Amino acid sequence: MIGSSFPAVLAAAQDGDEQAFAVLWRDLQPAVLRYLQVAAPPVAEDLAADAWVSVIRGLGRFRGDERAFRGWLFTAARHRVVDWRRQVARRPTQPLPDGLLVGWVAPDDPAAAVLEAHSTRAAYQLIAELPHDQAEVLALRILGGLEVAEVARVMGRRPGAVRALAYRGTRRLAQRLEAARVAGRRVTG
Amino acid sequence: MSDHGVLPSDMDPPDALRCTPPGVDFGTIDRLLAGRLEEADAPPGYEGVAELVAAATPPVDPDELAGEQAAIDRFVAIARAHSPTPTPRGAGTPGRPVGVKAAALIVVAVLSIGGAAAAATGRLHRPPPSGAGRTASATTDGRAARPPTAPPSTAAAPAITASPPRRTTPPPRPGLAVALAHFGEVLTTAQRQGTVDPAAADLLHLARDVGRAVQAGNGEDAHKQLADLERKVDELIQQGKIRSVAAGPVREAVAQFRAAVHRFRLSAQATGSRGSGQPDAAAGGPEDPPAPGRGDPPDDRGSGQDR
Numbered sequence: 115m116i117g118s119s120f121p122a123v124l125a126a127a128q129d130g131d132e133q134a135f136a137v138l139w140r141d142l143q144p145a146v147l148r149y150l151q152v153a154a155p156p157v158a159e160d161l162a163a164d165a166w167v168s169v170i171r172g173l174g175r176f177r178g179d180e181r182a183f184r185g186w187l188f189t190a191a192r193h194r195v196v197d198w199r200r201q202v203a204r205r206p207t208q209p210l211p212d213g214l215l216v217g218w219v220a221p222d223d224p225a226a227a228v229l230e231a232h233s234t235r236a237a238y239q240l241i242a243e244l245p246h247d248q249a250e251v252l253a254l255r256i257l258g259g260l261e262v263a264e265v266a267r268v269m270g271r272r273p274g275a276v277r278a279l280a281y282r283g284t285r286r287l288a289q290r291l292e293a294a295r296v297a298g299r300r301v302t303g
Numbered sequence: 304m305s306d307h308g309v310l311p312s313d314m315d316p317p318d319a320l321r322c323t324p325p326g327v328d329f330g331t332i333d334r335l336l337a338g339r340l341e342e343a344d345a346p347p348g349y350e351g352v353a354e355l356v357a358a359a360t361p362p363v364d365p366d367e368l369a370g371e372q373a374a375i376d377r378f379v380a381i382a383r384a385h386s387p388t389p390t391p392r393g394a395g396t397p398g399r400p401v402g403v404k405a406a407a408l409i410v411v412a413v414l415s416i417g418g419a420a421a422a423a424t425g426r427l428h429r430p431p432p433s434g435a436g437r438t439a440s441a442t443t444d445g446r447a448a449r450p451p452t453a454p455p456s457t458a459a460a461p462a463i464t465a466s467p468p469r470r471t472t473p474p475p476r477p478g479l480a481v482a483l484a485h486f487g488e489v490l491t492t493a494q495r496q497g498t499v500d501p502a503a504a505d506l507l508h509l510a511r512d513v514g515r516a517v518q519a520g521n522g523e524d525a526h527k528q529l530a531d532l533e534r535k536v537d538e539l540i541q542q543g544k545i546r547s548v549a550a551g552p553v554r555e556a557v558a559q560f561r562a563a564v565h566r567f568r569l570s571a572q573a574t575g576s577r578g579s580g581q582p583d584a585a586a587g588g589p590e591d592p593p594a595p596g597r598g599d600p601p602d603d604r605g606s607g608q609d610r
Contacts, residue, residue, distance in 0.1 A: 116484075119480060119484045122478070122480035122481060122484070123480075123481055123484060126478050126480070126481040127378075129478075130382040131478065131481055132375050132378055132379055132382075133481060133482075133485055133559075134481045135374075135375065135378045136371060136374075136375055137481070137484065137485065137488065139371060139374050139375070139378075140368055140371065143367065143368060143370070143371075143374070144363045144364075144367040144368070147367055148359070148360075148367075159370065162370075163370065163373070163374065163377070166374055166377065166378075167377055167381070170377060170378050170381045170382075171381060174385070225351070228351070228354060228355050228358050229351060229354060232354065232357065232358040233358060234358055234359060234361055236358070237355045237356075237358040237359035238359060240355060241355075241359070252336065255336040255337070256336050256338070256356055256359055256360065257359060257360065259337075262333065277329055277332075280332055280333075280336060281329060281332050284332050284335060284336065284349070284352055285323075285324060285326075287351070287352050287355060288324040288348050288349045288351060288352050289323055289324060290351075291350075291351025291352060291354070291355060292324060292348055292351055294351070295350075295351055
């Protein structure tokens with residue numbers, strides 16, 4: 115979070131100050147990239163760039179605080195994800211180019227990899243394997259750093275629905291991880 | 304993400320059925336997902352989730368910031384395309400009287416500089432009951448009351464090239480608060496990387512004093528304090544408290560800060576009244592009506608229209 119200097123940084127960025135924009139970008143890019151690595155892993159970086167272009171184009175009209183700005187960026191990112199998923203669904207099935215799969219080799223058992231190696235990649239995979247809505251809510255909450263009400267705005271759903279999805283997704287993750295923990299104990303014991 | 308409501312059968316070990324965690328309240332789930340519960344503090348059955356949250360949110364990796372220059376290039380290209388008549392930054396309108404709103408915004412700028420500097424050094428003080436916090440939040444809250452503006456159209460946006468030509472026109476220059484915030488960021492980043500001694504945090508206090516002096520119209524004081532700041536930077540570099548790898552970025556940030564101070568003084572002189580330059584917080588314009596509490600949609604679609 116940028117904190118108390120956010121209004122000044124935002125105003126400067128709206129005024130064309132590239133350093134101020136860089137401050138905004140550096141603060142939010144890791145979070146949005148992580149969210150996209152769960153939501154659209156093969157094209158995460160491209161979609162993040164597209165989301166920023168969308169934000170830059172509307173920057174002059176943005177009014178709001180730092181939390182609103184974060185939500186705005188994630189709304190843009192999510193729109194890109196939705197577009198990408200539609201495109202993928204429309205296209206006939208094709209093998210992904212090898213280049214898109216570099217660095218996205220999932221561990222055999224992501225739950226064990228999270229518990230034993232604290233693997234970030236495995237953590238993303240575990241979230242991504244949840245039912246779509248639950249995965250999206252958890253990705254926005256955990257990786258995007260958004261609160262329930264903010265996730266609700268980004269997804270266009272009621273906060274109660276977001277809370278329920280988070281609850282179910284968390285329980286499912288807990289179940290999966292606890293099973294891996296028990297299995298690990300059995301192996302080592 | 305899976306599109307179905309159940310996990311694929313080959314992903315769940317049979318143990319999963321025997322490891323159903325007990326129910327917990329929404330508040331606990333919130334704390335878990337926000338990373339506010341350590342593994343040791345997590346309720347039984349949810350320790351793994353706490354571990355997962357920690358694994359999923361490591362410190363920022365430099366690779367995650369690899370696209371910064373490309374992003375800035377896009378920003379510059381779009382900003383230029385949308386600004387056919389460039390206006391020098393920091394130049395106040397000569398002879399324009401300073402209104403009450405402008406004066407209030409200047410106060411906000413001064414206070415936000417202090418806040419940024421304090422935040423950057425980790426020495427953020429609790430705001431006085433009727434001072435900075437209230438002024439700043441009044442501005443924010445006031446903006447939050449503005450009716451939503453129309454979402455920007457993307458139809459007329461220019462095509463973005465991967466590497467637009469740069470520096471064909473003078474680049475935008477940072478204002479005082481931004482230059483100070485940047486200086487603070489450079490210092491704190493270097494401190495985290497261990498290339499700057501914690502003693503260098505005093506530099507930020509010195510810079511903040513410079514900002515206050517120049518905004519109060521005490522140009523001479525600001526000039527002397529700025530010289531002290533630069534001398535102190537040189538000393539710390541010579542003493543090895545700012546290591547050579549960090550010396551360049553720190554010096555560059557100080558130079559940018561000096562330039563911002565200089566511009567601020569010039570604009571203040573141009574308006575003929577002290578502190579009447581355009582501080583960063585006033586960039587929205589004194590006449591700017593308040594804004595909504597949340598951002599406009601980033602394009603012409605509302606959120607969540609996909610389902």
